[in-house]
Amino acid sequence: MKDVAVVGGGPSGLAAAVRLAEKGFDVAVIEVMGELGGMLEQCIHDGFGTKVFGETLSGPEFAERFVKKAYSLGIQVFLNTYVKQVKAGGRVKEIVAVSPSGVQRLETRAIVYAIGCRERNGFEIRLGGTRPAGVYTAGMVQRLVNLYGVLPGRRILIMGGGDVGMIVARHLQLEGAESILIVFPEAGFAGLPRNVQQCVLDFGIPFKPRTVVKRVIGKERVEGVVLTRVDEKWNPIEGTEEFYACDTVILALGLVPYTGELKLGVRIDPATRGPEVNEFFETSVEGVFAVGNLVQVFDYVDDAVETACIAARGVEKYLNGGLKTSPVRLAPSGKVRMIVPQRVEWVDEENVVAFLRPAVEKSNARIELRSSGGKVLERFFRRYVRPSTLERIEVSRSVFSGQREVETDIADG
Amino acid sequence: MFSLESKVASVLKKHPYNISFRIRDNIVFLEGEVESHSEWVEIGLSVGRIKGVEGVVNKIRWKGSGREVEKEEWRRRVFEEKRSTVVGEYDVVIIGGGVVGAALARELSKYELKVALIEKSTDIAAGTTKANNGMIHAGVEPPRGTLKRRLNVKGNAMYGRLAEELGFRFNRVGSLWLITPRTLAAYRKYLPGPLYSLVLKHVLPLVVKIKGLINGVRGIRVLKGSRIFELEPFATRDAVAAVFIPSTGVVDPYEVAVALAENAEANGVEIHLATEAVGFIKENDAVKGVVTNKGVFLCRYVVNSAGLYADEVAALAGAEEYTIHPRKGVLLVFHRDTGVFTRHCLAEIILPQDPYTKGGGINPTVHGNVLWGPTAVEVPDKEDTSVSREEIELVLNKYSPIIPGFPSDRLIRFFAGVRAATFTEDFVIRPAKWVRNLLHVAGIQSPGLAASPAIAEYALEKLREMGLRLRPKAGFNPRRRPMVAAASMSLEELDEKTRMNPAWGRIVCTCEFVSEAEVLEAVRRGAKTLDAVKRRTRAGMGECQGSFCTLEIALILSRETGLPLNQLLKEEGRLFNGHVRGEHV
Numbered sequence: 001m002k003d004v005a006v007v008g009g010g011p012s013g014l015a016a017a018v019r020l021a022e023k024g025f026d027v028a029v030i031e032v033m034g035e036l037g038g039m040l041e042q043c044i045h046d047g048f049g050t051k052v053f054g055e056t057l058s059g060p061e062f063a064e065r066f067v068k069k070a071y072s073l074g075i076q077v078f079l080n081t082y083v084k085q086v087k088a089g090g091r092v093k094e095i096v097a098v099s100p101s102g103v104q105r106l107e108t109r110a111i112v113y114a115i116g117c118r119e120r121n122g123f124e125i126r127l128g129g130t131r132p133a134g135v136y137t138a139g140m141v142q143r144l145v146n147l148y149g150v151l152p153g154r155r156i157l158i159m160g161g162g163d164v165g166m167i168v169a170r171h172l173q174l175e176g177a178e179s180i181l182i183v184f185p186e187a188g189f190a191g192l193p194r195n196v197q198q199c200v201l202d203f204g205i206p207f208k209p210r211t212v213v214k215r216v217i218g219k220e221r222v223e224g225v226v227l228t229r230v231d232e233k234w235n236p237i238e239g240t241e242e243f244y245a246c247d248t249v250i251l252a253l254g255l256v257p258y259t260g261e262l263k264l265g266v267r268i269d270p271a272t273r274g275p276e277v278n279e280f281f282e283t284s285v286e287g288v289f290a291v292g293n294l295v296q297v298f299d300y301v302d303d304a305v306e307t308a309c310i311a312a313r314g315v316e317k318y319l320n321g322g323l324k325t326s327p328v329r330l331a332p333s334g335k336v337r338m339i340v341p342q343r344v345e346w347v348d349e350e351n352v353v354a355f356l357r358p359a360v361e362k363s364n365a366r367i368e369l370r371s372s373g374g375k376v377l378e379r380f381f382r383r384y385v386r387p388s389t390l391e392r393i394e395v396s397r398s399v400f401s402g403q404r405e406v407e408t409d410i411a412d413g
Numbered sequence: 414m415f416s417l418e419s420k421v422a423s424v425l426k427k428h429p430y431n432i433s434f435r436i437r438d439n440i441v442f443l444e445g446e447v448e449s450h451s452e453w454v455e456i457g458l459s460v461g462r463i464k465g466v467e468g469v470v471n472k473i474r475w476k477g478s479g480r481e482v483e484k485e486e487w488r489r490r491v492f493e494e495k496r497s498t499v500v501g502e503y504d505v506v507i508i509g510g511g512v513v514g515a516a517l518a519r520e521l522s523k524y525e526l527k528v529a530l531i532e533k534s535t536d537i538a539a540g541t542t543k544a545n546n547g548m549i550h551a552g553v554e555p556p557r558g559t560l561k562r563r564l565n566v567k568g569n570a571m572y573g574r575l576a577e578e579l580g581f582r583f584n585r586v587g588s589l590w591l592i593t594p595r596t597l598a599a600y601r602k603y604l605p606g607p608l609y610s611l612v613l614k615h616v617l618p619l620v621v622k623i624k625g626l627i628n629g630v631r632g633i634r635v636l637k638g639s640r641i642f643e644l645e646p647f648a649t650r651d652a653v654a655a656v657f658i659p660s661t662g663v664v665d666p667y668e669v670a671v672a673l674a675e676n677a678e679a680n681g682v683e684i685h686l687a688t689e690a691v692g693f694i695k696e697n698d699a700v701k702g703v704v705t706n707k708g709v710f711l712c713r714y715v716v717n718s719a720g721l722y723a724d725e726v727a728a729l730a731g732a733e734e735y736t737i738h739p740r741k742g743v744l745l746v747f748h749r750d751t752g753v754f755t756r757h758c759l760a761e762i763i764l765p766q767d768p769y770t771k772g773g774g775i776n777p778t779v780h781g782n783v784l785w786g787p788t789a790v791e792v793p794d795k796e797d798t799s800v801s802r803e804e805i806e807l808v809l810n811k812y813s814p815i816i817p818g819f820p821s822d823r824l825i826r827f828f829a830g831v832r833a834a835t836f837t838e839d840f841v842i843r844p845a846k847w848v849r850n851l852l853h854v855a856g857i858q859s860p861g862l863a864a865s866p867a868i869a870e871y872a873l874e875k876l877r878e879m880g881l882r883l884r885p886k887a888g889f890n891p892r893r894r895p896m897v898a899a900a901s902m903s904l905e906e907l908d909e910k911t912r913m914n915p916a917w918g919r920i921v922c923t924c925e926f927v928s929e930a931e932v933l934e935a936v937r938r939g940a941k942t943l944d945a946v947k948r949r950t951r952a953g954m955g956e957c958q959g960s961f962c963t964l965e966i967a968l969i970l971s972r973e974t975g976l977p978l979n980q981l982l983k984e985e986g987r988l989f990n991g992h993v994r995g996e997h998v
Binding site for chain 1: 796798799800801802805824825826827828899904905907908911912915916917918919920923924926928955956957958959960961963964968978979982983984985986987988989990991992993994995
């Protein structure tokens with residue numbers, strides 16, 4: 001029997017596994033692909049590791065540090081192995097996994113899920129028109145170009161002004177795409193400011209804000225799209241339709257926690273679309289933890305890795321019989337779109353690390369934690385908050401004592 | 414008695430256009446000019462409804478209609494290039510590899526005949542068949558006097574055995590037609606007070622039942638009150654009565670077509686994909702050869718089961734007896750986890766039927782997904798499989814009241830197919846009037862999938878009447894080895910298989926739990942494109958809609974076929990279209 005089974009060998013899973021192995025636990029990592037590293041393997045641009053390592057690395061370099069560490073600590077790694085079933089009801093949990101060597105059963109005392117996120121596809125936004133060859137999600141394109149050296153097409157339209165869309169645009173520009181246009185319904189790019197500068201502006205890649213694809217045109221292969229302008233509420237403005245010729249439509253529509261692959265009835269938070277977790281990233285099923293982009297999609301891998309490190313402490317407490325009290329709900333409200341963790345319940349001394357996504361753009365903002373009676377329990381000053389940047393706060397334990405629910409909000413500074 | 418001429422003339426007089434016509438052997442040829450495509454459809458249909466009309470060739474132009482000059486040019490060029498390259502000599506050449514062509518191919522493979530099936534696409538079932546909702550209708554709906562009606566009930570009854578022989582999934586789930594206060598709302602004013610509920614509860618269900626009985630559908634029951642919800646727990650509590658039709662079934666339409674084609678091939682039929690008829694070599698009133706982009710298929714008999722293109726194929730052969738008016742149907746696909754909400758093919762009777770959604774409903778699939786739709790919209794373009802947001806909303810609004818608790822946010826995909834309807838709105842299965850050895854199997858619209866086994870038998874009988882000699886083949890094997898799916902195995906079975914072949918344990922599509930071994934088997938059976946693999950294995954049909962597995966499948970296809978990644982096809986178009994790094998530009 002293992003102490004801990006980590007499902008998912010990307011950066012968050014590896015970080016959790018490494019931390020736990022360093023604490024002396026017997027850890028296994030189960031990865032469905034043929035190698036460790038997860039999505040970072042295809043992210044050959046730089047900008048990873050500024051918080052964790054204090055330097056800026058490419059995705060594979062960042063992953064490599066954890067991969068090496070994992071192997072040097074003797075963590076057992078199952079590659080090409082897919083978790084088919086999980087029984088997590090009791091203290092001893094059972095994982096049934098399928099791999100080229102057969103169906104295996106693994107008993108473990110705790111499970112850390114780190115299976116990341118998936119891309120939103122065209123059907124989720126009800127992208128109209130036909131469904132020819134030439135429509136891809138951005139991550140698939142990244143993988144195709146970076147790992148296999150093949151370009152998806154020549155004339156590119158990218159839907160979505162988030163980080164992934166911008167990074168893919170820069171990449172295709174460097175690889176010699178004939179034309180690129182980025183469109184998005186917001187007034188400005190939704191991704192990190194550094195990416196707007198480094199990926200789009202520096203390369204002079206054209207973009208159209210307040211613009212969406214009304215329909216895809218093409219029978220065998222994409223022949224173009226019909227673009228339409230939208231108003232502030234993203235409603236199409238009549239008379240603004242125009243044809244744009246392209247052979248490729250890349251969907252950079254954002255990422256969603258990949259909860260479809262969780263084989264247990266954990267509670268899902270509709271705001272994050274990931275599992276609800278406590279301050280040690282334990283799901284609603286005892287001894288089952290969820291970390292990284294599975295919990296909510298992070299802007300920086302460094303933050304995702306931090307959740308894994310926090311969870312590792314939680315696993316340690318769980319395995320050592322740590323104590324819980326009655327849970328305090330941590331809830332978003334008003335100007336906060338979502339917050340993780342959703343509850344605080346362990347008996348512990350250390351501050352609670354929380355990540356929240358503002359629903360508003362505001363300078364000189366105060367992130368406030370309030371009791372259900374409206375009393376401000378703690379506040380954090382920020383020069384500038386915006387929806388595209390996730391905020392990390394460290395909340396004193398004392399804030400939660402005696403409360404049943406703590407609300408977060410953003411007020412003027 | 415009025416002559417056919419005078420009947421057609423009087424129907425055309427009702428339209429405000431100067432439409433000229435001529436009639437040859439009960440086929441009406443229309444010419445003229447109208448404003449819109451919908452008028453083109455309407456006039457065609459009004460002529461098609463005239464008793465005695467056996468076909469409408471609608472050459473009326475509308476504003477925006479045009480000849481497909483490029484296509485005609487291409488056909489002429491290929492015809493000249495290929496007319497003297499002989500592919501082979503056949504007793505029968507079937508043009509069109511949809512479910513009907515495949516069913517007939519399999520039927521013919523029971524006899525000592527040399528048969529070729531040619532299909533213009535890169536796979537079997539790539540046209541109308543693949544976009545069908547998979548329903549095997551019981552046969553209550555087709556009107557009296559139609560061929561549809563004769564062949565629907567018979568075809569339905571043949572499915573059980575066919576499924577067993579060919580190893581495709583077939584669930585006789587039954588259908589449940591709900592009657593609610595909405596059902597006759599349009600007639601409310603004629604049915605005052607308690608009369609309305611009396612008609613709803615007692616008269617209408619009985620009328621439906623009797624209609625079914627007349628059509629030969631057995632086992633129909635009328636249900637009331639809680640009996641309805643015992644059968645279908647999530648059905649709307651508005652239902653005051655329901656008609657239960659036990660013989661309705663569901664299949665996976667491409668699994669059926671592929672199974673038929675595979676079995677036909679195993680029994681000696683040649684299947685030629687990416688092979689498109691561009692013209693015919695004729696001698697007097699007989700076809701001697703079908704000219705295709707691959708060369709000439711010399712033949713004694715030709716079957717035109719070209720679906721949406723049957724009118725064009727017929728015209729190329731000098732057998733133009735009908736025009737196809739494409740009718741699009743939009744379908745919504747919901748995640749497998751919604752399967753618990755629907756046990757039967759579920760519909761609400763609303764009279765009069767909405768012309769844009771008639772015939773649709775909520776259908777379970779053999780895989781656990783649920784389908785809503787289809788719509789029914791006349792479109793000018795045979796390949797208009799587009800779906801708009803408005804169409805999605807239309808379907809959602811229409812069917813949401815039937816299952817109020819259904820999680821319609823679990824919509825994972827939508828698609829559209831185009832039905833190959835003729836203006837007589839019935840199957841056209843008969844020898845060509847002016848070509849001695851050509852059999853039309855055209856106008857196969859709903860319930861074509863349900864009827865297809867019976868269509869094949871009926872078409873075979875027609876070929877026999879046309880003089881085709883049928884000597885049973887001694888070695889005919891009716892059975893096909895089914896595709897085995899990891900998803901339907903027990904863990905013990907999967908373990909055992911994996912220990913013999915590790916590819917079973919490599920899961921390439923996690924959403925649908927598809928192993929590499931299944932992909933390899935699909936390729937071994939002839940799948941050459943991403944979509945062909947998808948239809949055979951379900952890889953890419955789950956929640957992520959292929960964003961993870963597309964590349965995995967492409968890599969396997971590339972390895973197995975020897976084609977580089979950037980030359981693989983999705984269906985007919987290049988999956989990846991760009992240059993390869995290093996091979997610049």
